[in-house]
Amino acid sequence: MGRMKKQFAVIGLGRFGGAICRTLSEQGAEVLAIDSDEDRVNEFSTIATHAVIADSTDENVLKSLGLRNFDHVIVAIGDDIQASILTTLILKEMGVPRVTAKAQNDYHEKVLRKIGADHVIHPERDMGARLAHNITSTNVLDYLELSDEHSILEVVSGQKMHGKSLVDLDVRAKFGVNIVAIKKGSSINVSPRADQIVEEGDILIVIGADVDIDRFKNQLLEE
Incomplete structure (x- = not known):
């Protein structure tokens, strides 16, 4: 029996996270799209496999979504550096095998790496x-x-x-x-x-x- 499709979650559906979500979906991947903004979630409800409104800084919420079972979670939160850091920390403590996080600046990157982010990117x-x-x-x-x-x-x-x-x-x-x-x-x-x-x-x-x-x-x- 073949392995199931890889499961991805994208947290933050701004321009960067949205582009990742669209591309992964176009490639046939299982994608869970997460954002605290209802309009953004509605936009991706027909693009991603699942799209949910959620506060990613709430550990209980992330656990209820089953994120520990996902192969790769992308933290693409925009300007809220605190939310990005807290979300990344919770995901790694939950045991998510691979977390990629978007950094706003070099200090943000240092913190993300310290708390266990597997890959940090600076899109701009x-x-x-x-x-x-x-x-x-x-x-x-x-x-x-x-x-x-x-x-x-x-x-x-x-x-x-x-x-x-x-x-x-x-x-x-x-x-x-x-x-x-x-x-x-x-x-x-x-x-x-x-x-x-x-x-x-x-x-x-x-x-x-x-x-x-x-x-x-x-x-x-x-x-």
């Missing part, structure tokens, strides 16, 4: 970083922060890399980064071989520490 900061990477280099198509010091970059190869194999470029030894995939037109080569030739216009998926990625960009991508 992260989007700002992606935009900055995209607009400072015409070669950068996309940027995803993995941690405070590591990222994945989607870049377009230029003339400096044209006609050279991955062995010739030797980016791991020279820069400490790894090219984990190469897209040529509609085809993608994951974990490309060392003799793979890079051509101008190829899209490279590069992973590494931010300082190493910057050196790689400056020396091989900037014309």
